[in-house]
Amino acid sequence: MERIEVNVETGEVMVIQYTPEEEAAALAYAASLPPEPAPAKPTLEELQAQLAALTSQIQHYADGNVSAISISGDTPISGATFNVPGV
Numbered sequence: 151m152e153r154i155e156v157n158v159e160t161g162e163v164m165v166i167q168y169t170p171e172e173e174a175a176a177l178a179y180a181a182s183l184p185p186e187p188a189p190a191k192p193t194l195e196e197l198q199a200q201l202a203a204l205t206s207q208i209q210h211y212a213d214g215n216v217s218a219i220s221i222s223g224d225t226p227i228s229g230a231t232f233n234v235p236g237v
Contacts, residue, residue, distance in 0.1 A: 151176060 151168040168176065192200075 151173045153166050153168065155164045155166060156162070157164075
């Protein structure tokens with residue numbers, strides 16, 4: 151393991167190797183930390199609301215009422231295929 155120190159005044163960069171004791175202490179500390187919580191999965195109601203919003207946007211786009219589709223939120227959408235006539 152190593153750490154990098156930079157002198158902001160001179161721009162000098164130093165790579166400093168940890169001693170075996172420092173490395174053991176750092177690894178022990180990292181092992182003692184609680185695991186990161188997994189992100190919460192969306193509920194069925196949240197997924198249905200997202201689906202309804204997207205369906206509405208797609209229908210408006212297909213009807214020629216809007217020039218773009220907006221997708222927001224933290225849940226990624228993958229594996230979707232959209233067939234839009236005239237595009």
